[in-house]
Amino acid sequence: MKNNRPIGVFDSGVGGLSVLKELKRLLPNENFIFLADQLYVPYGEKTAKELVKLTSKITDYFIKHHGIKAMVVACNTATCSAIGELRKKYSLPIVGTVPAIKVAAEKTISKTVAVISTPSTSKSAVLKKLIKNYCGGFKIFNIGCKNLEDVVEHGELNSNEVNKLLLKYLQKVKNSKADCLVLGCTHYPFLKFAIKKIIKKPIKLIDGGRAIARQTGSLLANHFLENNEKKAGETLYFTTGNPVKFSKVASKLLRKNIQAKKAVI
Ligand code: DGL
Helix, strand or coil: CCCCCCEEEEECCHHHHHHHHHHHHHCCCCCEEEEECCCCCCHHHCCHHHHHHHHHHHHHHHHHHHCCCEEEECCHHHHHHHHHHHHHHCCCCEECCCCCHHHHHHHCCCCEEEEEECHHHHHCHHHHHHHHHHHCCCEEEEEECCCHHHHHHCCCCCCHHHHHHHHHHHHHHHCCCCCEEEECCCCHHHHHHHHHHHHCCCCEEECCHHHHHHHHHHHHHHCCCCCCCCCCCCEEEEECCCHHHHHHHHHHHHCCCCCCEECCC
């Protein structure tokens, strides 16, 4: 088995690109296959059972069609609900994405932390456990945000609709002592500018992108799976939805020309 096999990275949609960006930056000679499961976006309103089914299909697709050597679940929602099952079913190394509560706990001075995520992540036992383990005794705002991923799916990063939603979800945070806001959905780092504008006070926006890339690097090294080829790696983009629409939005978010293909899984 060769080490130049790609790493599979997926999300329900374009959000996972915020993680892919960090992976490519830290691991420039790795090859990546990015898949957006846009036929089923949003994941944030699905049950754990549905998410295990969808993510198993994606893993099968990555193994069968792309011979991946490792996988990154670039989605908090899928990680919180399905990664345990995926790790039981598949033997390949799998990296997950969970809200960066631990980092916020280390950085907060006011001992007040806010976390925004999808409705499913916000209710999940995984997030509740992270909060209990790292932020016990702190004031916490755990806010589930319906439809916030949708504006990013449409490439809207600073529209009236974005501002309206952010104002609704962040009103309490705005009027609190919170000095750290965890972005617990991989779509949200693309809204950093709009979030700062709404909150209007110094607040640290924390997402897990870089940490996930570092963790992927260590996992590859531990499994002797690093690609030692000297040339720059390649990334192929796929969506289960509309490739023209995906390519347009992804090109805007990554500020370069992306051409995606349709994946039938
Ligand atoms: N980007 C995803 C996450 O990190 C999910 C968005 C959605 O499909 O609801 O949770």
